[in-house]
Amino acid sequence: MSEPRPVKFRGGGFAPTSIKWIGPVVFIVLIGLLELGTQTGIIAPLTLPKPSDVLATFGELWRSGQLWLHLVPSLTRLLMGAALGVTTGIAIGIAIGLFSHIRAGLVPLVAAIFPIPKIALLPLFVIWFGIDEGSKYALIALGTFTPTVVATYGAVDNVDRSLIRMGQSFGLSWRSIVWKIVLPGAMPGILSGLRISLAIGIILLVAAEMLGAEHGIGAYILQAGSLYDLERLFAGVVILSLLGVTVSAVIGHLERRILRWRS
Amino acid sequence: MDLLVKQVSHRYGDLDVLQNVTLDIPKGKIVCLVGPSGCGKSTLLRLIGGLEQPSSGQIVQIGDPPDACLNPLTYVFQDFALLPWRSVEGNISLVLEDHDIPGHEAQRIIADVLERTKLTDFRAALPKQLSGGMKQRVAIARALAVNPAVLLLDEPLSALDSQTRELLMDDLLALWSRQAFTAVYVTHNLHEAVRLGHVIAVLSRRPGEIKQLVELDIPLGERSPDDPALQLHQQHLWDLMREEAIAADKELVDV
Ligand SMILES: Nc1ncnc2c1ncn2[C@@H]1O[C@H](COP(=O)(O)OP(=O)(O)OP(=O)(O)O)[C@@H](O)[C@H]1O
Ligand SMILES: [Mg+2]
Numbered sequence: 001m002s003e004p005r006p007v008k009f010r011g012g013g014f015a016p017t018s019i020k021w022i023g024p025v026v027f028i029v030l031i032g033l034l035e036l037g038t039q040t041g042i043i044a045p046l047t048l049p050k051p052s053d054v055l056a057t058f059g060e061l062w063r064s065g066q067l068w069l070h071l072v073p074s075l076t077r078l079l080m081g082a083a084l085g086v087t088t089g090i091a092i093g094i095a096i097g098l099f100s101h102i103r104a105g106l107v108p109l110v111a112a113i114f115p116i117p118k119i120a121l122l123p124l125f126v127i128w129f130g131i132d133e134g135s136k137y138a139l140i141a142l143g144t145f146t147p148t149v150v151a152t153y154g155a156v157d158n159v160d161r162s163l164i165r166m167g168q169s170f171g172l173s174w175r176s177i178v179w180k181i182v183l184p185g186a187m188p189g190i191l192s193g194l195r196i197s198l199a200i201g202i203i204l205l206v207a208a209e210m211l212g213a214e215h216g217i218g219a220y221i222l223q224a225g226s227l228y229d230l231e232r233l234f235a236g237v238v239i240l241s242l243l244g245v246t247v248s249a250v251i252g253h254l255e256r257r258i259l260r261w262r263s
Numbered sequence: 264m265d266l267l268v269k270q271v272s273h274r275y276g277d278l279d280v281l282q283n284v285t286l287d288i289p290k291g292k293i294v295c296l297v298g299p300s301g302c303g304k305s306t307l308l309r310l311i312g313g314l315e316q317p318s319s320g321q322i323v324q325i326g327d328p329p330d331a332c333l334n335p336l337t338y339v340f341q342d343f344a345l346l347p348w349r350s351v352e353g354n355i356s357l358v359l360e361d362h363d364i365p366g367h368e369a370q371r372i373i374a375d376v377l378e379r380t381k382l383t384d385f386r387a388a389l390p391k392q393l394s395g396g397m398k399q400r401v402a403i404a405r406a407l408a409v410n411p412a413v414l415l416l417d418e419p420l421s422a423l424d425s426q427t428r429e430l431l432m433d434d435l436l437a438l439w440s441r442q443a444f445t446a447v448y449v450t451h452n453l454h455e456a457v458r459l460g461h462v463i464a465v466l467s468r469r470p471g472e473i474k475q476l477v478e479l480d481i482p483l484g485e486r487s488p489d490d491p492a493l494q495l496h497q498q499h500l501w502d503l504m505r506e507e508a509i510a511a512d513k514e515l516v517d518v
Contacts, residue, residue: 166344169314170358170409171334180357184348261348263391
């Protein structure tokens with residue numbers, strides 16, 4: 001007989017909790033190290049700009065009003081394109097989820113469009129929709145459309161069938177079943193698809209602006225890059241990161257509000 | 264309104280599930296269906312409520328449902344089937360919204376069924392905040408809201424622990440004595456059957472046929488859990504089912 005001892009705990013981990021402060025600390029430490037490296041010369045000025053200089057450039061951008069000159073058209077393009085792509089994507093995704101014929105017809109088509117790098121189609125869109133905003137909207141719309149469709153019909157497939165049965169058993173109309181059972185039931189999947197779609201939207205936005213735009217963050221970065229103006233280039237990149245973080249925060253907020261019912 | 268199940272047989276592909284089932288469901292009575300696992304009880308209930316069509320035979324409705332009846336054949340499901348994103352009240356109003364009911368009338372119905380199921384204080388709660396027994400009470404309230412002619416209950420208490428089951432059984436009995444409803448009640452649990460059933464239909468193992476109809480003439484209000492007469496009935500039912508259950512258990516499930 002050995003000594004009595006407490007049973008070993010082995011149920012830890014696999015339960016992520018939200019620890020708010022670590023994220024910012026990682027950023028601050030990383031930027032602090034870079035600042036230190038560039039100040040002391042361990043990192044050569046041509047390799048990376050000083051974070052403090054990037055910040056100064058950013059402040060300059062803000063004061064001169066240049067920031068809004070570039071940010072406003074970019075945001076407009078992203079919003080218009082993504083709104084178009086996401087709404088049609090959700091509509092088509094739900095149609096695929098509900099109707100066998102549409103599913104049979106469209107799923108292969110979507111699978112064929114999905115892997116095409118949409119940026120390769122920009123010249124085509126320029127011919128179809130003009131060199132101005134039209135082609136950029138179309139590009140972002142198509143880029144956000146395909147992931148939204150795939151996420152939406154997957155989400156519709158995953159809606160609890162017993163809830164739909166319940167709706168039928170109470171004689172709910174087809175419309176009510178779709179609006180009050182299928183759509184809310186698919187919402188978690190649709191929202192997580194939205195995260196991916198919007199990230200793709202930002203990437204395409206920048207790509208489109210690099211290929212031809214007077215104003216916009218993509219254009220700004222391209223200009224800075226061709227002059228090897230690393231401070232401005234990084235200031236542009238920081239704006240993009242902030243945009244990504246903002247979009248993700250907005251979706252997170254939406255998820256918390258709309259999906260409060262989830263345990 | 265009475266229902267009559269007339270020589271109903273049902274098959275899924277080449278699996279015979281129900282064979283020549285004839286069953287009378289008279290107004291104001293609770294008919295319990297018991298039988299071994301997989302004998303087709305749930306299938307029969309889906310056929311009765313028109314969620315599926317029988318391969319042969321008919322379900323006939325005799326007489327008309329009462330005027331205020333919004334959904335004559337109404338289910339209560341084993342897994343509750345509540346919309347998790349709607350509150351208790353929202354889950355009940357869901358089944359009223361498709362009928363042209365003025366707002367204040369809908370409010371009155373909701374308040375009435377919540378009161379009858381003792382849920383008034385939980386009007387605004389979300390399903391995730393409720394215990395299993397409460398969820399099933401919400402589902403029962405929802406079913407009562409459409410003023411059904413026949414309630415179809417598929418193992419409504421099976422997902423609950425035995426204490427909660429006992430409490431909810433009392434609730435169902437109280438509801439019935441307040442206003443006699445017609446019901447088909449599927450269960451595994453013979454104790455529930457003898458407490459709640461006016462008629463108990465014992466099904467054989469698959470393909471399910473009616474093996475025996477047991478009528479209990481003790482009024483529902485006078486049945487107490489440890490009534491020896493009820494226990495005798497329960498023993499009799501178990502004797503009927505025992506061999507079937509053992510045989511059904513040994514069969515391979517190939518679907
Ligand atoms: N939609 C379906 N398609 C094919 N087979 C089915 C379907 N539904 C049920 N079955 C089969 O029919 C048989 C009867 O099923 P049913 O669910 O009616 O039994 P049950 O008596 O309710 O069983 P339990 O006591 O386990 O609830 C089972 O063998 C089941 O596998
Ligand atoms: Mg069943």
